Amino acid sequence: MCAATLVAAAVNRIRILACPNCHGNLIKQSELEPIIESAPPTDSDIARLNCPPDYTELQRKFACPSCQGIMESYAYAGTGAVIIQSCGTCQLIWLDFGELSKIVWSSQHTEESTPDEGNYGKTILILWLRSLDNAI
Numbered sequence: 400m401c402a403a404t405l406v407a408a409a410v411n412r413i414r415i416l417a418c419p420n421c422h423g424n425l426i427k428q429s430e431l432e433p434i435i436e437s438a439p440p441t442d443s444d445i446a447r448l449n450c451p452p453d454y455t456e457l458q459r460k461f462a463c464p465s466c467q468g469i470m471e472s473y474a475y476a477g478t479g480a481v482i483i484q485s486c487g488t489c490q491l492i493w494l495d496f497g498e499l500s501k502i503v504w505s506s507q508h509t510e511e512s513t514p515d516e517g518n519y520g521k522t523i524l525i526l527w528l529r530s531l532d533n534a535i
């Protein structure tokens with residue numbers, strides 16, 4: 400996250416805010432699941448998944464663009480390969496450039512892998528969103 404002013408953007412008609420400078424995305428918690436269901440990954444997204452997560456991101460302190468409070472960092476549980484920041488007060492999630500695609504891809508990929516555990520990725524996401532709700 401940087402100091403640039405966020406601008407309106409859309410992922411498959413779901414309105415989000417995006418940074419024109421670092422290309423991060425600011426989304427509402429309630430929008431994450433619809434975006435995951437609607438946004439198809441690209442080949443470059445899949446290539447990016449081969450990169451290990453940057454755990455130093457867990458130490459980063461972001462100010463919420465909305466309330467200026469400190470956002471909390473999480474390792475996204477679907478693959479653990481994405482570190483995301485969230486503001487419990489505003490119910491907002493910050494994703495650095497490429498992280499939204501990683502989450503979408505890992506969710507879809509997990510669904511395809513084994514029929515028995517087809518909804519594993521999505522279940523993890525829902526559990527994670529619920530845990531955020533409970534923390535508020």
Ligand SMILES: [Zn+2]
Pocket residue numbers: 400401402403418419420421422423
């Ligand atoms: Zn930025």
Ligand SMILES: [Zn+2]
Pocket residue numbers: 463464465466467468486487488489490491
């Ligand atoms: Zn906030």
